[in-house]
Amino acid sequence: MRDPRLDPFRAPLAIFLAFVLLQAGSGALLFAAKLGLGAGELAAYYRGSEGLRGPRTLEGLLEVAVPHLAAIPLVLFVTLHLVAFAGTVRRRPFVLLAALSFGSALGGIAAAFGVRFLWPALAWAKIAAFVGLEASLAVWLGLLGLLFLPRGRAARASRDAGPPEAGGGPPAPLPVRGWAGPAAPGRAARPTPAPGYRR
């Protein structure tokens, strides 16, 4: 792991990663099984299809939306918090990817209501939002997974994960973190820096 202070937390982080993967995987499976993979199927799921099933009720939509309004932001918040803490990604890609994740989550939830009550073609927006959420979640989990690589490989992979900031050039060196202990010979002691993403 890149930050030695995170070493004791490898097991819980790995377990959390595995369970979020399970959630994301089962979410994708449920999306395909219940809503279908095409815009037509999805619109039919929400608006009903003649002779097969009626349109979804507002109560039915809220029954799905409300738990997801609590769960998805919480999963993203904790995952992003852990990635930011580990400092495996630069600030700008971090902010952009966070916006993509939260935006996709919100768009996906809102699009369900849009398809049902406004316009069936919003089914495409629902599909795009779901794909965006799943893809961004996969990237976050990959970034979290970098913590489990040996330090040298993690640093190389992290450099590849985020483009250099404006001005190009090689990425900044990783911040030195660690327990406040005796300073290395020839090096002044400095306080333990606050955790966060690389700038």
Next chain:
Amino acid sequence: MRFLVSPSPDLQDRVRPPVRWFLVFAALLVAGLAAQRGLAGGLTPSGAEAHYLGADGLEPVPAVALWEELHANAFVYGFLLLTLGSLLAVAPVAARWRGALTWAGCAAALADLGAPFAVVAARGLGLLRVAVFAALAGALLASIAVSWVSLGRPPRRADA
């Protein structure tokens, strides 16, 4: 997370009350899950089989419903195991006990998520469902107890 990775006596004192309140709720959650399953007949092998296979064993729960159950429970277990595992990681107990509790909880949670599929596929195995839930509840309650007792205590040994 900062109090876990950069502990100081002052910080530990401040975080102890909210962490202990969290542990109370975690224990209540485990008790609630047990009560919920008990009321649905899920704490006996025959009850678990009846729940997933139907009263006559001929009306199994659809696969989508099984995946929905896994989807919801993975959320709860993931957060619970992350939080309890992180508290255990700094608990002043022997590393082997920390590891055993953390991984036992993870293995039991995964088994609990998979057990309904096994019950439906095998048209039986209700005992498995009951056993893995008992193991999960035991591991979670033990983790909660260890976290409660050890929170903020100084390490007793170099490896602890």
